[in-house]
Amino acid sequence: MNIKTEQEIISDVLAGDTNAYHILVSRYRNMIFTLVNNIILNREDAEEIAQDVFIKAYTGLRTFKGSALFSTWLYRIAVNAALNKKKIKVFNVIPIGESFENETDDNIQPLLDQYEIKERKKFVQLAMLQLKDDERICITMYYLNELQVSEIHDLTGISTANIKVLLYRGRKNLYRQLEQLLKTEMNNLI
Incomplete structure (x- = not known):
């Protein structure tokens, strides 16, 4: 099995293979979500921002120069997006309870x-x-x-x-x- 490098995947995406972008999303979605969630402290908004990060990265992929790692470039987009969102909104933490009714x-x-x-x-x-x-x-x-x-x-x-x-x-x-x-x-x- 031939595993493509990130640069090869990016080249494929830029050449028109939009499905190749899914590989990058799969590699980094958990890390981006965790990073964003720990900045803004709201799960729903973190999911939305993480999606926005991947959309911004996709639309701006032509600007990626390759001088840094793709992950570094993606993290920078995520940090900026999360910090911008945090400036706009203040969040409250709502604890989630567990129910043990009807359990054996x-x-x-x-x-x-x-x-x-x-x-x-x-x-x-x-x-x-x-x-x-x-x-x-x-x-x-x-x-x-x-x-x-x-x-x-x-x-x-x-x-x-x-x-x-x-x-x-x-x-x-x-x-x-x-x-x-x-x-x-x-x-x-x-």
Whole structure:
């Protein structure tokens, strides 16, 4: 099986094979959605923005010079789109509850496991909300999207030294926020 490089796929798209663009969308849709969602903190809007990012990238594909990676170019479009949307709208976090009604004992354990994972994610997301935007963006790009510091620099324009500081402070603040949220949760249970 011959796996095409991104440049070959882009060449195919520019030559008129619009179906080839689906390969790029498949490669990057989860990373783009995660990045956007962690910037604007609203799932529905993140899905809409992620779609817009791929449309903007498709329509602007002729402007892609190849001097940077396609993923870097795409991330820059995503960051700009998310930050522009965030300036326009303020979002509220709505917790999603789980219902265990009408479940048998055999089915309850997998549901409890899922609930525990969702609860952990909820606390991490709530703690992420308390971070400054630049810390949250750097943490998202570095840990969730697994970008290198140099790639984050290319996307954001923040110096590599400042990115390292933001990652350090962000981790400390995230830990502090998680600790406080969990203490509050424990006190509410008692």
